[in-house]
Amino acid sequence: MPIKRHVSLQPLARDHHEGLMAALLLEKGYKKKAPLHQLQDFSTQFFHSVLVPHFFIEENAAMPLLDHPELKAGIEKMLHDHVQLKKMIEDIQHQPSYEAIELFVVSLKEHIRFEDRVLFIQLEQWAGEVALATFVHQESKRNFCEVFPVKFWL
Ligand SMILES: [Fe+2]
Numbered sequence: 001m002p003i004k005r006h007v008s009l010q011p012l013a014r015d016h017h018e019g020l021m022a023a024l025l026l027e028k029g030y031k032k033k034a035p036l037h038q039l040q041d042f043s044t045q046f047f048h049s050v051l052v053p054h055f056f057i058e059e060n061a062a063m064p065l066l067d068h069p070e071l072k073a074g075i076e077k078m079l080h081d082h083v084q085l086k087k088m089i090e091d092i093q094h095q096p097s098y099e100a101i102e103l104f105v106v107s108l109k110e111h112i113r114f115e116d117r118v119l120f121i122q123l124e125q126w127a128g129e130v131a132l133a134t135f136v137h138q139e140s141k142r143n144f145c146e147v148f149p150v151k152f153w154l
């Protein structure tokens with residue numbers, strides 16, 4: 001991990017690393033036209049087992065900081081992105097397509113890069129130690145990609 005994160009943000013940052021790995025594998029999958037149901041299973045399971053708990057921690061910890069003038073815009077974007085990503089997964093669940101998978105991949109990468117390069121830096125600068133401690137996330141599932149049984153990306 002190139003950026004040295006505040007210790008309280010490190011588990012979330014490791015989830016981000018797993019998220020970028022998941023995006024890379026899905027990208028390989030849709031480029032080689034792997035069976036759509038396999039990409040659907042992978043993306044929906046990744047969302048529910050990694051992203052849902054991850055978003056839960058981020059949202060609960062960030063909500064009390066919404067009034068902070070330096071953090072408000074970034075947190076609002078974070079919340080908006082989470083809603084959009086959830087909608088994309090619902091689309092993939094109900095009407096899977098390679099285009100829907102690609103949109104999810106592109107949006108997930110953009111969201112993670114925004115948090116890593118903008119929001120987390122703002123949090124380190126402005127949130128303060130007490131608020132930063134609420135971002136600690138113990139349930140990080142960092143080997144989702146490694147243990148996923150169907151290697152559709154190979
Ligand atoms: Fe997020």
Ligand SMILES: [Fe+2]
Nearest residue numbers: 012054058115
């Ligand atoms: Fe995140």
